[in-house]
Amino acid sequence: MPDRISRSILLTALLPALLLAPGASAAPVSVPTDRGTLSLPAPARRVVALEYSFVDTLLALGVRPVGAALGTQGGDRGAPPYLRPKVGGITPTGSRGQPSLEAMAAARPDLILADALVHKDSAAGFARLAPTAVFPSRRADLDELNNQTLQIGRLVGREAAARQLLADQKTLIAKARAFAKKNAPTFVAGVVTPTSFTVHTQGSFAGSFLEAVGRRNAVPVRDGQTQFETSLEGLVALNPQTLVLFTAPDEKPVTDTWAKNPLWQKLSAVKRGRVYTFNRDDWTRGRGPTALKLMTAQAIESRFLQDAAPARGYQYQP
Template sequence: MHGSMPVAPLRRPGISNDLNRRDFLVGGAAALLLAGCGGRAGGENDRESRTIEHKFGRTTIEGRPGRVVSVGFTDHDPLLALGVRPVGIRRWFGEPRRGVWPWARDELGDATPELLPVDSINYEQVAALEPDLIVGISSGMTRNDYDTLSEFAPTLPQSDRWPDYGVPWQEQTLVIGRAVGREGRARRLVSGLERRFEEARREHPGFDGATVSVIGTGDGLFYLYSTVDRSVKFFNSLGFRLPEEAARIAPDNRYYVEISEEQFGLVDADVLVCFSASPADEERIRSNRLFRRLDAVREDRVVYLSDNDDPLKGALSFNTVLSHPYLLENFVPRLARIVEEV
């Protein structure tokens, strides 16, 4: 599917993890995770060791890493936001210049990180970069990946509280901030962005309770994204919710569910977002007789995203401390116009 980390833009791995606690570690609560990770709580701690627990055990980092490799698909965003320019960045989709999208270019500056392949982690390439720290919170790394990478440098996978690729942006930012000795800066970034979401909700009270469905299409198949998905979480943060009928069929432990065209009526919403694998797939769903019957389609309340180089598609897929401000500035006004017309 559109946010599939291994193969973009329209495939997601199947997720079977129990996500009943999926909202536990977000926002300020994520700081509770860090309080038990060792080292000094609160400010910057670049001279001390930090021990961070994760799905494969715990990793200890000494001092402030100088050469950081990001093997996660989105981890370079929080690194850059924290003032750390990775020497290696994992490719995902589209053709972002030097591996980053517009929202991260100022932070990247004139650095030229080596681009790592999307399909799998290239151990030899990572080792050749001589890293002091390897960050892979959004990598979906396996135990074998972790064991191999740990031979080169301290390696940081995600916690076991979330499915692969499902760590909230708040936790991603705070954990990476601690790993690189910039925890205080990470806390400020998170609290500042959360305030911006609150401001957006106050400025647009019509978002509260408005409905949104995020769907995808590719290879003749159709999908509805659940609240586990990163893009749906963005809308939830603004006050949007899934339509009741869509919520009934959306899984609470997987990113998406396949739907038939006869089920299109279940996803009709105040705002409909449609990710397509290609312009041809977009044209195919646009011309579908049952799809064209939806109120959202007839009233021009659909956001179509099929261009893999479109920053909007990238930002909705990334869900990071840097991509969200881009969406708040460039996408929220468009949402407001749609909602005002409902």
């Protein structure tokens, strides 16, 4: 009987480690976050992710969140198209802008991943439910998001997998750069909705990614803002040689109205026939390792890197 009890106690002690994902460590972990160092006694097993970049990263690491901000409350558009087939069965915990504390608590997380911008006023409340790692996802550039991949990998005991993801990405980007035309003109990129045009500068995720794969972003960070709205007149002042539009297939972008204005025809990118469109949901809302693979493939397929006329499916047709 004592041997049985001893074995039972030993099994109970080992169970958390046995349930970790393959390749995961069980040691205490500490990582830097936007609100200081976060320390966990052991890697997290039950994670709630409040941004799509966190969902993407966790899934790429082989960790399935117990909850995620997949809802459409507050006008959110739900998971990006490339992520939708992967998130079935994950419990929605509200939307990114309107997370539900009740749904998050019901998921019994031992880690919450929150965004520094969207959740700046609510992260303290999340921390009452579970340890909360705050990262600047919405306003981060490619390097910052890659660093988050590493830190999230550490938090869930998958650092080796995270380092492999980053190594694979580095190789992929190097291959993409081989397609980039040498000394191609600079580009301007922006998210276009029915009412606005938001420029994505060198410090934005999409803007810095397109630089990483070999093209030069014409717009630096402005007054500390990695993204800012502009008008048609403002776009004319920038006069891009190449224009990248991130639009949604179910919306009529404001540029459709601008295209009827003679000022639009003065844009060098329009005259050159170098206006490209990409799905803004996939390109600007996912921001994770899986999104980057899709974006790299489309940057090549669209012929943006080659500075050639847009391939079919990527041409802007107002």
